[in-house]
Amino acid sequence: MHLVSVRLLAAIAFVAGSLGGAPAIAQGEVNVYSARQEALIRPQLDAFTRTTGIRVNLVTASEDAIIERMRAEGRNSPADVMLTVDVARLIRATDAGLFRPIKSPVLEQAIPSQYRDEGGRWYGLGLRARVIYYNPDKVNPAELSTYEALADAKWRGRVCIRSSNNTYNQSLLASLIAHKGAAAAEQWARGIVANMARPPTGGDRDQITGVASGECDIGVANTYYYVLMQSGTDAEKAAAAKVKAFFPQQSGGGTHVNISGGGVATNAPNPDNAQKLLEFLASAEAQKIYAEVVFEYPVRPGVAVAPALLAIGPLNPDKLKLSRLAAHQAETIRIFDRVGWK
Numbered sequence: 001m002h003l004v005s006v007r008l009l010a011a012i013a014f015v016a017g018s019l020g021g022a023p024a025i026a027q028g029e030v031n032v033y034s035a036r037q038e039a040l041i042r043p044q045l046d047a048f049t050r051t052t053g054i055r056v057n058l059v060t061a062s063e064d065a066i067i068e069r070m071r072a073e074g075r076n077s078p079a080d081v082m083l084t085v086d087v088a089r090l091i092r093a094t095d096a097g098l099f100r101p102i103k104s105p106v107l108e109q110a111i112p113s114q115y116r117d118e119g120g121r122w123y124g125l126g127l128r129a130r131v132i133y134y135n136p137d138k139v140n141p142a143e144l145s146t147y148e149a150l151a152d153a154k155w156r157g158r159v160c161i162r163s164s165n166n167t168y169n170q171s172l173l174a175s176l177i178a179h180k181g182a183a184a185a186e187q188w189a190r191g192i193v194a195n196m197a198r199p200p201t202g203g204d205r206d207q208i209t210g211v212a213s214g215e216c217d218i219g220v221a222n223t224y225y226y227v228l229m230q231s232g233t234d235a236e237k238a239a240a241a242k243v244k245a246f247f248p249q250q251s252g253g254g255t256h257v258n259i260s261g262g263g264v265a266t267n268a269p270n271p272d273n274a275q276k277l278l279e280f281l282a283s284a285e286a287q288k289i290y291a292e293v294v295f296e297y298p299v300r301p302g303v304a305v306a307p308a309l310l311a312i313g314p315l316n317p318d319k320l321k322l323s324r325l326a327a328h329q330a331e332t333i334r335i336f337d338r339v340g341w342k
């Protein structure tokens with residue numbers, strides 16, 4: 001933005017602030033701390049600025065670095081909004097006291113209740129499913145059904161799945177605890193460890209690549225990785241072409257889904273703009289960008305799923321309220337430790 005217009009905005013903000021008794025500065029901006037890659041979130045933020053005139057200052061860092069920074073900054077933190085992926089991380093930030101509750105009829109209407117915190121501290125903005133990938137030369141999809149079935153001895157030495165220190169598997173295990181109880185979830189985790197084709201290595205894409213290379217017959221990874229690989233590097237395209245996606249428990253309770261999302265910072269200096277930003281990110285316009293740029297499923301009902309994502313299979317999401325996973329975070333870590341899931 002040009003210096004002159006920044007000054008003008010500041011002057012307007014000063015007048016508005018003086019009249020309303022609010023802080024005089026920074027009426028026209030919002031500070032975002034984001035654990036998402038800038039390329040994935042910039043288009044939505046730019047659309048927000050175009051629509052509202054509110055400038056977005058974006059800081060991108062790892063989730064841990066952001067939490068550390070917000071804690072260190074304390075009451076002086078300039079962060080208004082924190083964006084991240086995975087409900088486990090949103091819960092972690094909530095437990096660290098970094099989010100303030102906000103009450104917004106707009107958000108409550110736009111986002112189904114299973115994808116947001118009952119206390120209004122975090123809101124899901126995009127949806128991803130954690131699904132099974134298989135090598136069609138070695139696996140008949142009729143052999144696939146549920147996550148639980150992957151623990152069956154028939155898959156011994158055939159499964160690629162990433163490390164337990166990643167929240168994606170922590171949330172998957174937490175959902176199994178919520179549905180089946182801790183004992184059954186632990187038995188499942190033990191079975192998966194026994195069935196691993198290799199010690200856990202790499203990220204989600206590497207599990208898909210492992211299936212393509214023949215190192216394993218089954219992989220587990222989030223949906224957007226597979227779709228991104230289909231239009232990625234030549235090697236990724238070739239790998240994706242050798243692998244098929246299978247959506248588990250479509251009939252038995254629904255496929256495990258997780259969210260990307262965010263909340264308004266406890267010490268936000270611009271809380272009104274922060275709320276406006278979340279409301280915008282939940283709007284049909286921004287949800288369409290989420291779908292097309294990030295290949296997430298829109299959380300907002302009625303917004304079209306990207307054709308490339310729709311093409312890999314219809315999603316029947318698990319109806320579990322994601323806030324219920326909060327109670328099982330510590331237990332997932334203990335189970336992974338006990339069963340030796342690296």
Ligand code: FE
Pocket residue numbers: 085222
């Ligand atoms: Fe991811």
